[in-house]
Amino acid sequence: MNDMLKTTPDFTIEEAQALLAQHFALDGSLQPLDSERDQNFKVNTGDGRCYILKIVNGAEPEIESDFQTALLKHAGENAGDLPVPHLQPTLSGENLATTTRRGIVHRLRLVTWVPGTPLAQSDRSDGALHSLGRMLGRFDASLKGFMHAGALRDLDWDIRNAGRSAGRLAYVADLQDRALLQRFLDRFDERVAPRLPMLRSAVIHNDANDWNVLIDEDDHDRISGIIDFGDALYAPVIAEVAIAAAYAGLDHPDPIGAAAAIANGYHAEYPLLEEEVDLLFDLIAMRLVTSVTISASRRAHTADNPYLAISERPAWALLRKLDAMNPRFSTAILRKACGFETVAGARAVASWIVGNRKSLLPLLDRPAAAYPAALVPYGDPAHPMTVSSAAGRPHDAQSVWEEQCRRAGVELGIGPWGEARTVYSGEMFVSRLVEETRRTRHLGLDLFMAAGTQVHTPLAATVASVEIEKDPLGYGCLIALRHEPDGCPPFLTLWGHLAHEAVSRLKAGDRLEAGALVGEMGAPEENGGWAPHLHLQISTDTSLAATDILGVGEERYLDVWAELFPDASTFAGIAPEFYDRSGRPHEDIIRQRKELLLPNLSISYEKPIKFVRGEGVWLIDDRGRAYLDCFNNVCHIGHAHPAVVDALARQAGTLNTNTRYLHDNIVAYAERLTATMPKELAVAAFANSGSEANSLALRLMRAHTGKENAVVLDWAYHGTTQELIDLSAYKFRRKGGKGQKPHVHVAAVPDSYHAPAAWPLEEHGRRFAENVAELIAAMRARGEAPGFFLAESVPSVAGQVFLPDGYLKEVYRMIREAGGVCIADEVQVGFGRVGSHWWAFETQGVVPDIVTMGKPIGNGHPLAAVVTTREIAASFDNGMEYFNTFGGNPVSCAVGLAVLDVIEGEDLRRNALDIGNHLLAAFRTMQERYEVIGDVRGLGLFLGIELVSDRRTRAPATEIARAVANGARQRGVLMGTEGPHDNVLKMRPPMIFSKRDADHLIAVLEETFEAVLARAG
């Protein structure tokens, strides 16, 4: 450098003008420009052209001048449209001229002037910095393949030599400053220097400082040019971005944002690699370290050269800012700016959690979505709860919240991810990334419940850390867990504001199985001074220590935090509908139903529920509350079963026609369905509803017997057409019913629980059947005979009544002897619901002549079937064609096949039996404790609990049954009431009901009985 100073050219303007005329035949006014080691003049010719004349330092090695020249020439040839200086030939056609003064040879070069204002003198908008990145990217892209021996020079400004700064540390007087630089140097030695040789290298500009970058005077978001290739060299490509970003960050309120804008622009023109972007933060810092140490060393050697210190003060300021940042977060921002994941695997973690949400165990006692929940009002700065919390009065905040919960019937408070909050008032919430900014966006998920509420890990984990954070408004007891599920990158979960008991129970390295206790929500004295809640947060960056994980982040970088610390709602089991409430309000729907639909369209509950999604055993309402569905027996194998949805979608996307054309599905399905039945039942027909199936059964019956007389059970329901209403005492006997038709003969419900006390139990079947014998005898007395007997194999509307042994055998025998046929309505009870058998009639040891099916057959898809004998089918074949537009279409049959596959493949009949037995046992123990439970009955997952006000008289406890069904609904469990007195609790949960689901139902029933009976006194 000393040599350079001695050979710095110092030509007068007149001398320079003479050189210009001599070598370039140009005449113009010259204006000197700043230069550290050369002499530069701006040349304005009379005709409006503008150039720069450079007189090169005499000490500059020839190879460097040649390199500069070659570089300018290459740029001119390969990127003629780029706004960079373009080389002007000398009069003799050379790229350079030379002149000698005082024995020193100087080279002269003339290049075009690039118009614009130095970026240093303009504001650095994101647009300008993005444009700078693009320009540098285009420039470097134009240099691809360019090489010159001069590019391999040794420069302290070469990022690879940044470690040399260590040797200059001694020139930095302040020990703290020196320590700061040492920290960056240590990081450089440890994690950057070893990786630099592996990175892509190329010839780069290497000095895009804001004096070398020009901005368009008319558009401050556009870079108009790049000048001064004096520091160009062969170096890692990423250094280009790092250097530009280091200068752009000086005095910038958001230096990482500035770097991100440059990286984003550069990446668009010259795609960066992840491993390059991962080093960017350190390289930016090291450019500054190089700069301040060179300045310090030069100051030590050169008195008072203001140019040397030009960027020293802001460089120090920026270094201090960078030192305060977490490099992982800065790198995440930079990665995101280039379209990479904020941390490798972040997106895979988020999608794994969504994809595997059904296998996650409840974090609270019950699935979080099952609690009536509401938002905690921290998003409202003026709310008394927010105000008390921010003022450090957690008990007041808690009282406000408890009162709100009590009034609204809320059990779980939710503080959502991403919420803007004003509660974070302390110094610790000042942003380290963006000046004059606070961190306000909540990056965890808060679950508010009483202190002492236990929280469990939904997924197996290893304890990463357990600690107590003492800061006011900190976390209190804080636990970090590490999860490494198969097929998912590892991730952390952070559990804050817990009670201190966890500290003595857990330690780093402990293994927690899924469902294991993590801790308890702490009281304000233990939890950092908050109303009791859990702060749950996911970190996809597993290298962060618990206390480094940002619980609250800058709004500006919310998209970055969303990947680094994704919303834990799904992990915690909260339904998305809790946040995204769409669709028509309840009142509007109720009003429109009244206006547009039949007014007597049936609806459940005084305050109806609006469901928007079904998933397995759960129905989710429009506020995200999940209800355990123990009632709807249509979704037999669980709501939205993927196998059914898939089969339906695939066939619907391929072909749907009707039975006038050949198709595999209908015969495949008929084959599979009849295979589940006794061999006599060999012929199938398909329809669209249970009613249609029953109507078809009646046509078959008439064709075969030529008769009309019906024997049906009391309180039965068989369908919605008029002829079926006429056979349904439940309808024709009640409101709006037209009474019993002459051809309809109603037999008593063979309900053992209400049988005369004098009847021995083993005779119930025969005794009830006598009633049918009487009906037949009465017909016979009139010269008539029954055409058929129609009954559900387990009468459901009548109150989940299990037929006494031998009943159907006896009745079927009598009906057949009288010339009738026997029809089993399996619309509710078929398809393995009873567990022990495929079909409920099998439990009675009979084979019907016709079986009708509906509801569960298509798991919600409108499908129904009739299966009969060959003889009856032959009778029906009387010349009239049978056609049903939709019945047996390829889509419906595909659905039917999928349902059978799942029942068989997942052994759901066995499950129904096991879980049914578990429930029955629990109900029976309840019966011992609650007088009101008169009878518990069920088989598989077809269950009833009859409530009585007097066990001796068996008088119905209708009001209590209604209160229990409503109470269960309030607690998130759906069941119905049934029977002539509406006093039988009716449950028909999906066949996939698990032991955990059953225990949930049992717990809710217990709670409800307790509450209802306490109220009833």
Ligand SMILES: Cc1ncc(COP(=O)(O)O)c(C=O)c1O
């Ligand atoms: C036993 C029974 N049979 C037939 C039907 C009629 O079925 P769908 O409503 O599909 O026409 C029902 C409906 O509730 C039923 O419970």
